[in-house]
Amino acid sequence: MSIDWVNFTPWSSLGGGALIGLAVSLFVLANGRIAGISGLLGSVMQFDSEGCSEKALFLLGLLIAPLCWGMFAALPEIEIETEWPALIIAGLLVGAGTRYGSGCTSGHGVCGISRLSPRSIVATVCFMTAGFATVYATRHVLGI
Template sequence: MSNFTPWSALYGGILIGLASLWLMATLGRIAGISGITYSLLPPKAGDALWRVAFVIGLPLGACLWSFWHGHAHATSHAPAWQLALAGLLVGMGTRLGGGCTSGHGICGVARLSPRSLVAVPVFMATAMLTVALIRHVFGSTP
């Protein structure tokens, strides 16, 4: 069963695009989560404040949305070790791929970065293949 809500997706996409544009226009930085987080350790003088604000703002924004609208629920049936392993693999993949989906998909494609123009279709194809395998080969649905 799909729970697609086109208006909230549109508004969210507009906000992400505006935030990315603002970060690029004001600081000359790309709004890629993995790059922002990775560069926090070790922090560089004069560069850490905006990065910390960005990283704190991500979960804070989700909490505020949930508080105001009361229907955002994040649940997982996976054990904590699987979530930790998944996070580790995602982190390794972002380093291997030279960035995350947000950096490549939102900012890289907008800048016509050749690396991003290759990475995004690979991300999408991998996601589609994974869903097809899980649903149709292994017979599982989320």
């Protein structure tokens, strides 16, 4: 392992993480809800009447974040090098997997670990391990 110190951004990542922590805290303290993006998307998609407007508004906030950011500063770099067939496979796996697993990086990784949920700790270990293994396989074994 070699650490990429040039691209290491400890302060902005820590600060961004703190903002995410603030957002999930606000959502639970004010709305009584867990800010898990896959769960919110899934329930808004099914027109689940319970809290649909609050969930949709949270997602709207996410959607307009880059527009608000763009009013004050240039957007940070966004690089996507994945080809379209791989993007489709990735999207299908992320969509189905997060719904079967009842959560994603936000619901399990941030909210679940913060409330020390054993399910979320196991889920986070599973998706992190699978993520590390997949990148290892594609980059260092298959050489894509």
